[in-house]
Amino acid sequence: MQQGTLSRRLILLTSIWAVISIGLAAIFLSQAYRANAERRFEELVTANLYILMGAVEPDEDGMLAGQPDLRDPRFLNFGSGWYWVVSSVSVPSNRLASASLADGDVALPSGIEFDDRFQRSWSYVDNRGQELTAVEARVFLGSGSEIYSFRATGNRGDIAAEINAFIRTMVLLLAVFGLGFILASFVIVRIGLAPISGATASLGAIREGKAEKLEGSFPSEIQPLIDETNALIVSNRSIIERARTQVGNLAHSLKTPIAVIRNEAEAAPPALKNIMLEQTAAMQHQVQAYLDRARISARHATVTSRTEAKPALERLVRVIAKLNPRIDVETRFSGEQLVFAGETQDFEEIVGNLLENGARFARSRLRVSASRQAASLLVEIEDDGLGMSALEAELALKRGMRLDESTPGSGLGLSIVKDIVAEYGGDLALGRSELGGLRATARLPSR
Amino acid sequence: MRLLVVEDDKNLNRQLCDALTDAGYAVDKAFDGEEGHYLGDTEPYDAIVLDIGLPRMDGITVLERWRRDGRSMPVLVLTARDRWSDKVSGIDAGADDYVTKPFHVEEVLARVRALIRRSAGHAASTLRCGPLELDTRLSRVTVDGNPVKLTSHELRLLSYLMHHQDKVHSRTDLTEHLYDQDFDRDSNTIEVFVGRLRRKLGADYIETVRGLGYRLKAPEPGQI
Numbered sequence: 284m285q286q287g288t289l290s291r292r293l294i295l296l297t298s299i300w301a302v303i304s305i306g307l308a309a310i311f312l313s314q315a316y317r318a319n320a321e322r323r324f325e326e327l328v329t330a331n332l333y334i335l336m337g338a339v340e341p342d343e344d345g346m347l348a349g350q351p352d353l354r355d356p357r358f359l360n361f362g363s364g365w366y367w368v369v370s371s372v373s374v375p376s377n378r379l380a381s382a383s384l385a386d387g388d389v390a391l392p393s394g395i396e397f398d399d400r401f402q403r404s405w406s407y408v409d410n411r412g413q414e415l416t417a418v419e420a421r422v423f424l425g426s427g428s429e430i431y432s433f434r435a436t437g438n439r440g441d442i443a444a445e446i447n448a449f450i451r452t453m454v455l456l457l458a459v460f461g462l463g464f465i466l467a468s469f470v471i472v473r474i475g476l477a478p479i480s481g482a483t484a485s486l487g488a489i490r491e492g493k494a495e496k497l498e499g500s501f502p503s504e505i506q507p508l509i510d511e512t513n514a515l516i517v518s519n520r521s522i523i524e525r526a527r528t529q530v531g532n533l534a535h536s537l538k539t540p541i542a543v544i545r546n547e548a549e550a551a552p553p554a555l556k557n558i559m560l561e562q563t564a565a566m567q568h569q570v571q572a573y574l575d576r577a578r579i580s581a582r583h584a585t586v587t588s589r590t591e592a593k594p595a596l597e598r599l600v601r602v603i604a605k606l607n608p609r610i611d612v613e614t615r616f617s618g619e620q621l622v623f624a625g626e627t628q629d630f631e632e633i634v635g636n637l638l639e640n641g642a643r644f645a646r647s648r649l650r651v652s653a654s655r656q657a658a659s660l661l662v663e664i665e666d667d668g669l670g671m672s673a674l675e676a677e678l679a680l681k682r683g684m685r686l687d688e689s690t691p692g693s694g695l696g697l698s699i700v701k702d703i704v705a706e707y708g709g710d711l712a713l714g715r716s717e718l719g720g721l722r723a724t725a726r727l728p729s730r
Numbered sequence: 731m732r733l734l735v736v737e738d739d740k741n742l743n744r745q746l747c748d749a750l751t752d753a754g755y756a757v758d759k760a761f762d763g764e765e766g767h768y769l770g771d772t773e774p775y776d777a778i779v780l781d782i783g784l785p786r787m788d789g790i791t792v793l794e795r796w797r798r799d800g801r802s803m804p805v806l807v808l809t810a811r812d813r814w815s816d817k818v819s820g821i822d823a824g825a826d827d828y829v830t831k832p833f834h835v836e837e838v839l840a841r842v843r844a845l846i847r848r849s850a851g852h853a854a855s856t857l858r859c860g861p862l863e864l865d866t867r868l869s870r871v872t873v874d875g876n877p878v879k880l881t882s883h884e885l886r887l888l889s890y891l892m893h894h895q896d897k898v899h900s901r902t903d904l905t906e907h908l909y910d911q912d913f914d915r916d917s918n919t920i921e922v923f924v925g926r927l928r929r930k931l932g933a934d935y936i937e938t939v940r941g942l943g944y945r946l947k948a949p950e951p952g953q954i
Contacts, residue, residue, distance in 0.1 A: 535783075535810035535831075542832035543741040546749075549835075567832055599814070602821040606828075608848060628815050635814030 289479070290472045297468035305461045313450045320442045320449075325404070325416065328437040331355075331367065332418045336433050339369045339379055341424055347371070347379045347431070357438075358383050364413040364438025372421065372430040389417055389434040397421065406439070414439040478502050482509060489516065527577045534570045534577075541566050575699070590630045592621035592653050592660055599635050600651055607642045607649075615652040623660050624728040625707050636700045637664040637723045644668030648718055659709070660729035665716035676713035700725070731846060731890055732756040732907045734773070736766030736792070737781040737808065746779060749835040750842070754869055754886050756910040763787025770796050774906050775803050776890075777846050779838060782809040782820065790823045797824035804845035806838065843867065850893040857892045860948030862935060864892050871931075878930055883908075887923045891936065891946035900943040920944075 331353050338351035347369055357365035358381040368389050370378035380387075392405045404418045417436045424431050478501045488494040496513045500506075541563050548559035593616055604612045623630045634651075641649050645666035652663040671679060679697045697711075700723075704711045709727040716722035733755045737743040740761070747757045758773065760766035763784040770778055770792070782789035793805055807825040809816060820828050826849075827841050843866050847855065857864045861874040869885060871878045880888065886908050891899070899907075901920045908920075924936055924944060934949035 538810040538831035539739045539742055543739065543745060545832055546745045546835045547741070563832070598818055598822075602818055605821055605826065609853060628813060631814035631818065635817065 290476050293472045293476075294465070294469050297472075298465045301461050301464045301468075305457045305464075309450075309454060309457050312453055313446070316449050316453075317446050320446050324437055324439070324442045325418075328404075328416055328418050328435055331437075332420055332433055332435040335367050335369060335435060336420065336422060339424075339431075339433070341377075341427070341429070341431075345377070345427070345429070347377055349379065351379075353381075361385055362411055364409065364411070364415050364440065365436065366415075367433075367435040369431060369433050372432050389419075389436055391419070391432075392417075478505055482512075486512070530573055530577050534574045537566065537570050541570070575702075588624075588626055590623040590625060590627040592623050592630070592662070595623075595627060595630050596634060596651060596653055596662070599631060599638055602635075603638045603642050603649070607645075609647065610642055610645050611648050613648070613650045615650065617652070617654040620655060620729075621653050621660060622729050629703050629707070630727075633700050633703050633725055633727070634662055634664070636697070637662075637725065640664075640697060641666040641668075641721065641723070644720060646720075650716075650718060655729060656726075658729060660727045662725045662727065663722060665718050665722045666720035667716070667718040668720035670715050670720045671713060679713065680711070697723075731776045731886065731893070732758070732774070732910065733842065734758045734760065734766065734769055734775045734778045736760045736763070736770075736778065736784065736789070738762060738784050739781075745835055746838060749839060750779075753839055753843075754882050754889065755842075756886065756908055756913070758911045763789065763792045767792045767795055769911075770801060770803070771799065773911070774903075776893075776907060777804045777806065777842050777849070779806050779808060779842065780825075782807055782811070782816075790819060793820075793823045793825060804849045806841050806845055808833070808838075840867070846893060852893065857895075859892055859895055859935065859946060862892075862931060862948075864889060873931060880927075880930065884923055884927055884930070887920070888927055888931075888946075891944070895946050898939045898942045898945045903943065 334353055335351050339347055339349035342348045351367070353367070355365065357363040358367065361383050363383045366381050366384035366387070366389055368378060368380040368384055370376075387410070390407065392403075392407065395403050395405050397403045401421045402418065404416065406414060406416050409415055415436045416439055417434055419432055419434045421430050421432050423429070481499065482497060482501065482505065485494060485497045485499065489496065496516055497509050501509050544559055545563045548556045548563070551559060596614065596616075600612050600614055604610070638649070638651065641664045645668050648667040650663075650665040652661075652665075654661050680701050697713075701711045704725055704727065707728055709725060712724045712726075714722045714724065731754070733750055735743055735746045735750065735757060736759075737746060738761050743759055743761060747759050750757045755776075758769055758775075760769050764786045766778075766780065766784065767787060769775075780789050780793060784792070789807065789809075793807070796803075796805070804826040805824065807820045807828040808831060809820060809828055810831045812830040817828055826845055829838055829841055843855070847853075847857070847866060855866050857866060863872045863875075864870070865872075866889070869889075871880055871885070871888065887904065890904065890907055904920050924938075928936055932949070935946055937945045937947055939945055
């Protein structure tokens with residue numbers, strides 16, 4: 284039982300239990316009912332015999348006489364299987380019989396002994412094919428020495444019909460009960476296991492970065508599991524964080540030796556210089572790639588956070604203005620609630636790189652605008668430089684492409700921005716600004 | 731022009747110092763934050779190249795202390811961290827520019843040149859004083875478009891005077907800005923270099939202000 288759900292297991296087990304227990308109950312109940320019915324049937328037949336014995340006497344002529352009233356119409360109904368007959372053992376013609384028997388007889392069996400009260404009982408099939416139970420008692424009547432045989436029968440078919448009717452009703456009721464039980468167990472399992480589906484949904488939210496830990500209260504049986512899971516998540520996160528920090532430190536610490544080798548290469552003989560520059564460029568590329576990867580995976584793990592766009596933009600504009608004193612930076616904020624639904628560092632990375640790019644190409648003006656549009660935050664950076672053609676814009680968004688090799692920069696700026704924006708489900712568009720140069724528009728989530 | 735390089739990596743420190751010295755600057759060096767802070771606090775540097783990841787005291791702290799104590803020399807920060815949050819914290823601490831590692835020494839040279847020029851209030855890379863021109867990028871001096879050959883010491887003195895035109899500089903002041911810490915300072919050497927510059931450029935550019943020092947100013951048109 285490894286596959287399948289817990290609820291399927293529980294429902295299957297309770298269903299099997301319900302079928303077995305209800306089946307057994309049906310067998311026991313019908314058997315008990317049958318035994319009871321048969322006992323009552325035999326008692327009835329014997330009781331009829333006794334009434335008969337009390338109601339029939341020989342008259343002065345020795346002929347049997349009496350009006351036994353057995354209070355059962357079946358003794359009047361011919362061939363009903365419910366018969367009685369009283370006869371003298373020595374003179375079988377001296378006899379009295381029920382209307383149901385008329386001229387027929389209750390045949391005596393052979394080989395069945397009388398008990399100590401001179402009674403015996405047996406079953407037989409009459410000439411109508413009915414299964415009957417017969418009881419016979421032999422007694423002396425009056426003061427004579429004549430022995431009389433009293434016989435009464437009952438139709439077993441009647442109790443069989445009664446028992447069958449009982450079993451039909453019982454099976455119907457038990458089936459309804461069983462189905463109800465299975466249905467109820469289904470509901471119970473659903474309700475009982477609901478906290479587990481809750482925890483599953485919660486874990487899914489963590490994987491998707493919508494939650495940091497399993498939230499909410501859980502039943503005490505699974506609370507320890509929840510607590511352990513939360514502790515595991517925390518320790519896992521700190522391990523990842525540590526690993527990421529170490530990768531970052533390693534990558535950053537490699538930058539100084541790379542710089543040293545590169546600068547040393549300038550003075551080396553041409554062949555050596557080429558190899559050194561080539562190899563250090565490859566090293567630098569690797570370092571940058573790992574740093575970028577660490578950044579992007581860090582972003583996956585982060586939870587929805589919010590960044591106030593205005594102070595962050597002002598901070599970045601201050602930096603850009605200080606680094607580029609010849610450029611006049613203008614800011615335009617329209618509307619309240621300028622919020623970026625994400626990490627401050629990522630917002631700085633997006634806007635900072637766009638600003639740096641703008642400042643690189645601007646002649647004297649740079650404009651930063653932020654506004655809200657539906658559920659998005661729009662950040663626009665415009666410059667009064669030469670701008671880009673559609674083809675140049677497409678190339679600029681490709682990783683590692685640099686359109687202008689003469690101005691300093693890593694060559695990763697715009698493509699990094701595009702990657703980060705895409706991570707947040709936003710988009711980056713390049714167009715022409717009314718200032719004359721490039722207009723970069725980042726559409727970012729805002730909640 | 732006198733500079734300070736604070737960088738703990740010995741090789742990188744040497745490379746920076748060599749390149750800056752070759753470019754005509756007097757350069758002091760420090761290998762940790764405390765030493766760097768002390769030098770920057772006590773010597774009159776024209777610009778400082780400061781690494782962020784330093785032993786003993788990190789670069790950001792060094793920078794914040796200088797600024798808190800009113801030291802306003804331009805500072806170029808070297809950092810391996812290239813995230814914007816790192817740049818913002820560097821600039822907020824008082825840096826004037828930053829270069830991310832790994833870099834070409836030429837890039838540091840260009841940034842330092844621009845910082846010194848900017849802090850002296852010059853926008854263009856070519857400084858002018860009448861017909862006298864100094865291209866700071868090429869370290870080339872011309873008078874009326876004719877190149878003038880100068881030795882590195884002469885160039886250093888002229889460059890400093892051209893960055894700070896119309897100001898009077900005492901000999902001590904000039905010595906402090908033109909020679910590094912270890913130089914055997916003899917203020918008479920300033921007189922020697924002023925004399926040589928006057929011979930090469932013409933006598934009217936450098937004026938002697940009696941009892942105070944020297945001043946660079948454009949000569950009256952009639953004097954040329």
